[in-house]
Amino acid sequence: MATASSTLAVFFPTKTTITRPHSHSHSHSHCHPLTIKASSNSTNPPLPGRKLRAAVIGGGPAGSSAAEALASGGIETFLFERNPPTTAKPCGGAIPLCMLEEFNIPSHLIDRHVTRMRIFSPSNLSVDFGKTLRPNEFIAMLRREALDSFLRSRAESLGAKLVSGLVTNLELPESSTSPYVVHYTSDNSRHSLPVDVVVGADGANSRVARSIHAGTYACAIAFQERIKLPDHKMEYYNDLAEMYVGNDVSPDFYAWVFPKCDHVAVGTGTVCAKQNIKLFQKGIRERVKHKISGGKVIKVEAHPIPEHPRPIRVRGRVALVGDAAGYVTKCSGEGIYFAAKSGRMCGEAIVKASEGGDRMVNEDDLKREYLRVWDKKYVTTFRFLDLLQRVFYGSNAAREALVELCDDEYVQRMTFESYLYKKLADGDRLQDVKMVWNTIGSLIKCNMVGSK
Amino acid sequence: MSISLALFSPPTQPLSLFSSSPSKPLLTLKPHLSLGPSKFLTTTKASAENGAGTSPSAATALEIQPDQKVAETPQQVVQKGESSVGANGSAGAVEIEEDNVLSQFMDPKWVGGTWDLSQFQKDGKTDWDAVIDAEARRRKWLEGNPETSSNDAPIVFDTSIIPWWAWMKRFHLPEAELLNGRAAMIGFFMAYLVDSLTGVGLVDQMGNFFCKTLLFIAVVGVLLIRKNEDLENLKKLLDETTFYDKQWQATWQDEKPGSSKN
Numbered sequence: 001m002a003t004a005s006s007t008l009a010v011f012f013p014t015k016t017t018i019t020r021p022h023s024h025s026h027s028h029s030h031c032h033p034l035t036i037k038a039s040s041n042s043t044n045p046p047l048p049g050r051k052l053r054a055a056v057i058g059g060g061p062a063g064s065s066a067a068e069a070l071a072s073g074g075i076e077t078f079l080f081e082r083n084p085p086t087t088a089k090p091c092g093g094a095i096p097l098c099m100l101e102e103f104n105i106p107s108h109l110i111d112r113h114v115t116r117m118r119i120f121s122p123s124n125l126s127v128d129f130g131k132t133l134r135p136n137e138f139i140a141m142l143r144r145e146a147l148d149s150f151l152r153s154r155a156e157s158l159g160a161k162l163v164s165g166l167v168t169n170l171e172l173p174e175s176s177t178s179p180y181v182v183h184y185t186s187d188n189s190r191h192s193l194p195v196d197v198v199v200g201a202d203g204a205n206s207r208v209a210r211s212i213h214a215g216t217y218a219c220a221i222a223f224q225e226r227i228k229l230p231d232h233k234m235e236y237y238n239d240l241a242e243m244y245v246g247n248d249v250s251p252d253f254y255a256w257v258f259p260k261c262d263h264v265a266v267g268t269g270t271v272c273a274k275q276n277i278k279l280f281q282k283g284i285r286e287r288v289k290h291k292i293s294g295g296k297v298i299k300v301e302a303h304p305i306p307e308h309p310r311p312i313r314v315r316g317r318v319a320l321v322g323d324a325a326g327y328v329t330k331c332s333g334e335g336i337y338f339a340a341k342s343g344r345m346c347g348e349a350i351v352k353a354s355e356g357g358d359r360m361v362n363e364d365d366l367k368r369e370y371l372r373v374w375d376k377k378y379v380t381t382f383r384f385l386d387l388l389q390r391v392f393y394g395s396n397a398a399r400e401a402l403v404e405l406c407d408d409e410y411v412q413r414m415t416f417e418s419y420l421y422k423k424l425a426d427g428d429r430l431q432d433v434k435m436v437w438n439t440i441g442s443l444i445k446c447n448m449v450g451s452k
Numbered sequence: 453m454s455i456s457l458a459l460f461s462p463p464t465q466p467l468s469l470f471s472s473s474p475s476k477p478l479l480t481l482k483p484h485l486s487l488g489p490s491k492f493l494t495t496t497k498a499s500a501e502n503g504a505g506t507s508p509s510a511a512t513a514l515e516i517q518p519d520q521k522v523a524e525t526p527q528q529v530v531q532k533g534e535s536s537v538g539a540n541g542s543a544g545a546v547e548i549e550e551d552n553v554l555s556q557f558m559d560p561k562w563v564g565g566t567w568d569l570s571q572f573q574k575d576g577k578t579d580w581d582a583v584i585d586a587e588a589r590r591r592k593w594l595e596g597n598p599e600t601s602s603n604d605a606p607i608v609f610d611t612s613i614i615p616w617w618a619w620m621k622r623f624h625l626p627e628a629e630l631l632n633g634r635a636a637m638i639g640f641f642m643a644y645l646v647d648s649l650t651g652v653g654l655v656d657q658m659g660n661f662f663c664k665t666l667l668f669i670a671v672v673g674v675l676l677i678r679k680n681e682d683l684e685n686l687k688k689l690l691d692e693t694t695f696y697d698k699q700w701q702a703t704w705q706d707e708k709p710g711s712s713k714n
Contacts, residue, residue, distance in 0.1 A: 124594075125607045125609065236603070283598060286598060287599075288601060289600045291601075291603070309702070309703065311699075313703040314703065383697060386696040396591070400591070400611075404611065442611075445619060448623050449591060450588070
């Protein structure tokens with residue numbers, strides 16, 4: 001790192017003086033453009049005799065991953081979580097394979113290995129996804145409370161201090177070196193904690209986002225009922241998850257039946273027609289009537305899902321990650337992996353910018369090391385899924401076309417590979433062209449049939 | 453990306469595809485779902501009841517259906533059980549009861565989850581037009597009466613069994629005729645106008661870059677703007693395409709001075 005920083009010292013100081021015209025008069029002494037020094041290239045002031053203090057608000061996948069990255073990088077980390085470890089977060093609970101590897105999730109946490117996915121069109125034409133999966137590939141279904149507890153205790157074992165309390169307010173500092181003060185209630189008494197950097201991982205109704213005036217975003221509502229089925233009906237869902245599309249179950253999203261540890265979650269979601277959510281839930285119950293008859297509803301839950309990123313994701317020394325930042329894909333509504341990944345990337349960015357906790361950080365560091373890296377890596381994925389949602393979830397005719405297209409093995413393989421490994425799958429050009437041709441053809445045909 | 457490229461090349465019905473404007477569910481129901489169980493009865497079954505009048509709001513929203521559907525008996529017993537969950541929304545353990553009467557699409561030609569092509573014969577050949585019509589009717593009926601999916605009677609009808617030339621003959625050719633006619637009329641008139649204004653004949657016009665550009669604009673215009681609503685739709689489409697991107701870039705916009713940049 002020292003040799004790299006010495007060569008980079010040529011570039012960084014000039015860059016920083018241009019982009020930060022009204023800050024850090026105290027840091028000019030570090031701007032020696034052409035000196036080859038085996039020392040840091042950062043223009044941030046070193047911290048006097050202590051490590052950088054970071055507060056991570058929210059102990060879900062995003063917060064725990066951020067706390068883990070921060071603590072293992074040598075930063076004094078405080079992880080705030082308001083819920084006791086047994087509270088179940090309403091969630092689909094599906095995570096891709098790459099998350100199991102990247103985050104070392106132990107296999108005992110996985111309730112089910114889903115290897116088949118069935119998608120039903122508005123006219124109940126069904127297509128089985130999963131013929132192309134290799135024997136070791138599956139979608140892991142787990143309980144959020146189990147995953148969250150595991151990640152939290154792992155962050156704690158790496159040095160993060162777990163604070164059980166509800167954060168009520170984040171007080172913004174006056175200058176670039178004074179601390180952020182986190183006000184929270186714990187054990188019915190109010191406390192406050194001064195920190196240097198804040199990572200907001202507190203979900204869709206983020207209080208941190210409100211404190212820094214990060215702006216609002218449109219939210220979808222996801223509504224689900226957990227239903228305990230009789231054994232022979234549960235057999236059917238052993239490794240199968242179902243997806244239903246149609247105007248009767250959701251005007252702009254899909255409805256699902258996901259198997260959980262000993263019950264199924266039947267739910268639906270929507271952005272534009274939230275007041276009719278109960279109607280859509282009834283619609284999905286109607287569609288799966290025979291498969292869930294005789295079951296008992298054991299829980300009803302709902303949660304908002306952000307539809308797009310917040311207008312401001314980094315302001316001052318506060319960064320938003322996970323649901324608080326709005327990192328949920330369209331089309332599939334996947335958020336757990338992106339929450340954990342963004343938490344980790346943000347933590348690593350802070351560690352890098354502060355050089356292991358020795359220096360203060362500023363907004364530009366966060367934007368450069370975290371936001372830019374994140375956007376470069378994932379914005380194409382998000383944009384592509386947005387396009388898919390707009391094209392295929394808009395009308396019943398388009399949904400029929402979607403299901404018809406999914407019958408193709410190439411489409412299935414590309415979809416699964418992109419989902420499981422979060423990488424643009426390696427495709428055959430000729431097959432791509434054929435897929436595109438079939439897409440247009442199906443859309444046209446289904447529109448003709450549907451609009452008569 | 454190859455897909456986005458292809459989506460911009462003109463298919464015959466481009467604009468209905470991208471209508472992401474939310475269509476209200478056909479089963480419009482008054483928002484107070486807690487007003488007693490009777491309201492739940494008619495949501496999915498109303499169209500089959502011939503003006504039974506139990507829920508006027510739901511019935512009026514649906515279209516007149518052809519007479520080949522099953523007349524439905526209301527599911528009083530089942531719905532009462534289910535509606536109590538919705539009414540109070542609490543996690544009571546409610547039994548989901550077995551339904552006895554199915555709402556199903558019934559048609560003599562619809563056999564085993566697909567259309568029986570042998571019943572569509574005309575002069576010894578399959579009448580594909582009739583198949584397309586039948587499927588369109590079925591889908592329209594399903595819009596108003598969504599069916600329960602069933603493992604025992606899966607739907608297997610796939611539009612890919614209809615040969616491509618049937619689609620061409622039925623839909624593409626008439627539309628192509630219309631559009632070509634429009635293009636020809638515009639072309640003739642504009643060529644005449646330019647000739648009378650500038651004296652440049654048709655052959656010489658084709659050699660001119662400006663005229664070629666006008667020709668291109670005319671062709672693209674005829675292809676994309678087919679109905680009056682298309683102008684609005686195109687503008688909306690352009691906005692929508694860039695909207696999501698704008699949301700992602702929002703955080704990179706320059707902030708006004710004076711905001712906290714600590």
